[in-house]
Amino acid sequence: MRSPSLAGIHAAAEKIASILPETPLLPLEVHGVTVWCKAEVLQPVGAFKIRGAWHRLSDLSPEEAAKGVVGVSSGNHAQGVAWAARRLGIPAIIVMPNDAPKVKLEATAAMGATIVTYDRPGGEDRDEAAARVLAQTGGTLVHAYADPWVIEGQGTAGLALSAQMEQWAGGAPTRIVTPCGGGGLAAGLALACPEAEIVPVEPEGWDDVARSLASGTIQKVGADAPATLCDALQTPATREINFAVLKERCQSGLWVSPSEVAEAQRLAFRQLRLVVEPGGAAALAAVLAGKAPVDGRTAVMLTGGNTDAEAFAKVLAG
Template sequence: MNIEMIRAAAGRLHGAVRETPLLSSPALDAIAGRRVLVKPECLQHTGSFKFRGGWSAVSALPPEALERGVIAYSSGNHAQGVALAAQRHGAPAVIVMPSDAPAVKIANTRALGAEVVLYDRAGEDRDAIGAAIASERGLTLIRPFDEPLVIAGQGTTGLEIARQAAATGVTRAEVLVPCGGGGLSAGIALACEAEAPGLRVRPAEPEGFDDAARSLAKGSIQRNTRLSGSLCDAIVTPQPGNLTFPILARLAGPGLVVSEEAALHAMAMAFAHLRIVVEPGGAVALAAALFHPDRIAGDTVIAVCSGGNVDAGVFARALSMLEDA
């Protein structure tokens, strides 16, 4: 991985991707005790940053590969990103999804024309399922994070952050990023290294699924003991990627870990003060910025809200916190 791959991905994404803004609110600044800038990738096509990586990978395929089609595995956001990219390129798509993924994500993936294959997250191996289908049908596998073209696409978020931060006069800040396998965190870290070296990435995760934080602390890849059971399903992965972890080990600061309750509270604050809808996994960086200010340095923090594909019941639970406040 290198910055030239990210810049090349930005060229392929030009005109296809939304450039999401940096948002701010005096109320959020007051809660955090510093300036908070929010990058709302929940406003991206398909409701998450994953469209960037999906488009980057699909748009780089030769015509014969597009004709055969693509396959991906995902709990929902990568699924939708790849499905939409494939649809717009006229390519068939098969998506392997856990049966406990949010219903809205499964429904949206099917609505984008993809064939959805469900599996038991606790008892079946999605890699094996995906590999078998790919081999049988001649499909190109697009991995959710440990794939150079996907990381390059996610890294375009970092190019935007670097440019937008500079435009607001911010040259030094910690950039908090929701982290599952690390594709978004690693891509943003590479982009900032080249374009805004005063911005440092900090991966954010939910309690009980803090493999990135533990891996950074240990200096080697650590696995989660559980693979399911978190509201933050979008960023629940077994461990950091073999491609992404070395990038984070070199460029990222210590990981940040928040409770599910804090993630829900951050969702409520994002809606109340920015009028954006964020899912639990997409809200962990904002939760860290708002509710763990002692773990963050500097007078400005940038928080990425990585996705907004939340079931109505979970969103209602988050909004109930506004009534209790």
């Protein structure tokens, strides 16, 4: 497998710019300092995952495209792959956990993808479920984070962010605080913005990337990891292709509690008028809680807005 590169990110950016308008950068005052929020919640599929999916699928050969693709996702990557596959006329099968948010399952199916579920609460391995589908179809696996094309595609958010901050913040970002699951976005941002400090943020009990950075070796999520509403960040471990970038560019990682995430969702709705799902609000939660330092050129990634209406209403109600 080839390694992701800055050149690949620039190539991905050209392709993405031809099909998608850029998402806005919004100022937000936190603790008396302006931070800059990249609103990836406003992508057509409600999350940044559309970037990596488009870069990966649009680079398939005709022979690969004819056999279709297989994605594994709780919902945001699933929708990105489904959106790109429909536009490119490529068959798509998405392996999704049976406890994925209903809004994500329905949106993925509505875009024409075939959904195969696996029993995440019961401990079924998602990679094994995907391997069975791949053996049957001969398709191409589009991994949610451990894929060089996907990492490069996600990195395009960093190029756009830097250009926007040059215009509005007086310079490129000095620090980018980002939600982190498997590390696809964090690695892409690190490659795209080599001068910025990259701060990955994970849910409480799912801080395997933070522990990996601290130990210098890849760590897995513990068997006793608590239930989390941050389904978008609920990955068992990062992969070497991601960690090779992260360990060179990230000093440490952070974790946030459910209450901190909920407060970030409420503030984003109240002050930015945005609907942000729990996982998508993790970086803002770390900033609001004072866990991530800020200056006038700190950027915060708001990565996804796919949440059930009932669940979001409960968050707003406190």
